[in-house]
Amino acid sequence: MLCSSSFNPKTRRQRQDRTLGVDLFPRRAFENEIMDEKITKLQAATDEAEEQMKVCKEALDMTEKQLAAAKAKYKELPMEEQEKLQVNNTELPEWIETKIRAKNVYETVEARYNTNKRYLDACKAKMSSGCAWL
Numbered sequence: 580m581l582c583s584s585s586f587n588p589k590t591r592r593q594r595q596d597r598t599l600g601v602d603l604f605p606r607r608a609f610e611n612e613i614m615d616e617k618i619t620k621l622q623a624a625t626d627e628a629e630e631q632m633k634v635c636k637e638a639l640d641m642t643e644k645q646l647a648a649a650k651a652k653y654k655e656l657p658m659e660e661q662e663k664l665q666v667n668n669t670e671l672p673e674w675i676e677t678k679i680r681a682k683n684v685y686e687t688v689e690a691r692y693n694t695n696k697r698y699l700d701a702c703k704a705k706m707s708s709g710c711a712w713l
Contacts (some may be wrong), residue, residue: 604689621699628692635685646674
């Protein structure tokens with residue numbers, strides 16, 4: 580019958596590490612290099628997503644202003660013309676559709692930015708605590 584306490588590789592490694600005073604785990608440096616590379620890529624992706632988010636926000640704001648201007652234009656018409664007018668004969672459906680698409684794109688890019696930022700912060704916290712994970 581084998582006793583589990585007689586062979587514990589972690590304990591053995593810790594003993595060797597203390598007695599020799601040598602880093603017996605060169606893999607740590609490799610893991611840190613991988614983690615640094617991962618952080619660099621995440622930082623680049625986060626920065627790119629942030630730029631895309633700004634562009635999408637500007638596009639969304641522009642479409643909202645254009646939709647508001649189109650609505651105001653039709654509200655300024657005399658009441659008789661407003662009653663004769665059908666919404667499908669105006670550009671309002673197109674502006675509404677454009678606004679919805681712009682909002683969807685903005686929300687997608689914003690979610691990507693938030694996810695990248697959260698993951699980047701977690702990786703940086705792991706690196707600062709001295710733990711590397713792949």
